[in-house]
Amino acid sequence: MNLKYFEYIVIYLSVLLVCVVAGTLARLSFLHKGGDEYTANIVFWSITAFSVLIYGIIILFLDVILVGIKKFIQKRKNSKNTLIKSVPANNLDEKIEVQETIINDNTSILFDEVPKENTLGQTSVLANLESIREVQLQEKQQIENQKLQAAIDYTRNQFALYVTDESLAAICNAISLYSKQEEIPHHTSVMTKELSNLDLYHFGWNIWNHFKPIKQEQVSKxxxxxFVSLDDIDVDTIKSHLKDEPKKGIIKIQENLTY
Structure with missing residues (x-):
């Protein structure tokens, strides 16, 4: 037999035995007070079933109970740390006494936190993993948002003098879709004033370099x-000219868009 299944059987049999003992004690107590056999049997089964129900409720809400205990412990630690800070620095003996009391209390708390069964430890580990994943996802989303915002700010700075407000909004929208690797609407047609194709190539390379490792074919598309001026030029040709003459033009090659 699998050792894990044997552990479960032992646990559940132990719980059932405790519930039956509780029911038996309740039945004997009822008979001792002069009750009849029929009602005593009802008391026995009722107490046994109620005990099993209580155990099931505890297991179902174990995570909530553990989280509540941890919050209580953390709140207690924070209040004691505040107490230490509030003791005047010149009252050294009193401060040492408070620290010793907290150390003793925390030691007892640590012993209380030791799980009685392996299932408690597994539940705690799973809860911690979910919390870690959630924090990492939030951090990743924040980094992506900051990266996109930097690209939008750069785009506005480069095109503000050379396109209309509507066209500038369309370019920024296209950059947002590009960062998410989504399809860009084909009806977007932006006309620029004073900017050459070389400037647009440099802009494309800077955006590609900022969002690497997206391929250059995507930024060429x-x-x-x-841009209307590049409508008749094929994607491969645009890609081959992205970094031509990096020091020339109004928009120059820029390694870091945040500068």
Missing amino acids: LLKTV
């Missing part, structure tokens, strides 16, 4: 879809 973006340029061809968004």
Whole structure:
């Protein structure tokens, strides 16, 4: 027999035995007070079933109970740390006494936190893993949002003098879709004033470099879809000219868009 299944059998049999003992004691107590056999049997089964129900409720809400206990312990620790800080620095003996009391209390708390069964430990580990995943996902989303915002700010700075407000909004929207690797609407047609194709190539390379490792073909498609002057140039040609003459033009090659 699998050792894990044997452990479960022992646990559940132990719980059932405790529930039956509780029911038996309740039945004997009822008979001792002069009750009849029929009612005593009802008392026995009622107490036994109620005990099993209580155990089931405890297991179902174990996570909530553990979280509540941890919050209580953390609140107690924080209040004691505040107490230490509030003791005047010149009253050294009193401060040492408070610290010793907290150490003793925390030691007893640590012993109380030791799980009685392996299932408690497994539940705690799973809860911690879910919490870690949630924090990491939030951090990842925050980094992506900051990266996109940097690209939007750069785009506004480069095109503010050369396109209309409506066109600038369309370019920023295309950059947002590009960062998420989503399809860019083909009806986007932006006309620029004073900017050459070289400037647009440099802009495309800077955006690609900022969002690497998205392939250069994608940013070349973006340029061809968004800007009217590149509409008749194929994607491969745009890609081959992205970093031509990096020091020339109004928009120059820029390694870091946050500068």
